[in-house]
Amino acid sequence: xxxxxxxxxxxxxxxxxxxxxxxxxxxxxVGAVVVRGxxxxxxxxxxxxxxxxxxxxxxxxxxxxxxxxxxxRHLTDCTLVVTLEPCVMCAGAxxxxxxxxxxxxAWDEKAGAAGSLYDVLRDRRLNHRAExxxxxxxxxxxxxxxxxxxxxxxxxxxx
Numbered sequence: 224x225x226x227x228x229x230x231x232x233x234x235x236x237x238x239x240x241x242x243x244x245x246x247x248x249x250x251x252x253v254g255a256v257v258v259r260g261x262x263x264x265x266x267x268x269x270x271x272x273x274x275x276x277x278x279x280x281x282x283x284x285x286x287x288x289x290x291x292x293x294x295x296r297h298l299t300d301c302t303l304v305v306t307l308e309p310c311v312m313c314a315g316a317x318x319x320x321x322x323x324x325x326x327x328x329a330w331d332e333k334a335g336a337a338g339s340l341y342d343v344l345r346d347r348r349l350n351h352r353a354e355x356x357x358x359x360x361x362x363x364x365x366x367x368x369x370x371x372x373x374x375x376x377x378x379x380x381x382x
Contacts, residue, residue: 225354227326228356266288280313308327308329308330
């Protein structure tokens with residue numbers, strides 16, 4: 224793994240604020256920001272429960288907003304910062320958007336696609352690969368998720 228830069232911590236703290244805001248709607252606390260030229264141009268937080276939408280992951284919402292802001296579906300000069308290792312769906316969107324750098328906090332041993340279970344973001348068979356910085360503010364990101372899942376009032380519904 225490459226050595227993280229100081230700004231990764233600053234951006235991760237913004238993503239953690241987004242994750243915390245997801246708690247207001249009963250969503251799993253995952254947050255994301257997209258940075259371009261040192262400026263945050265898009266944010267997202269899980270909204271699956273809020274919209275009853277299985278695709279409303281923080282990363283996808285942030286990527287959609289960044290594409291709208293830039294007017295380009297290819298985010299080749301952006302960094303995605305997310306509190307939890309992206310899943311396969313989100314990793315696919317990252318590859319499709321050509322995001323060159325991904326920074327994440329907590330590892331996801333059950334569904335991660337950036338090095339734990341799968342490594343979609345660096346798969347040489349695909350047409351794009353991202354540089355991945357893992358474990359940034361990992362304790363804070365993991366604690367937020369652990370507290371959410373340990374609190375029976377906050378558990379997402381299972382249909």
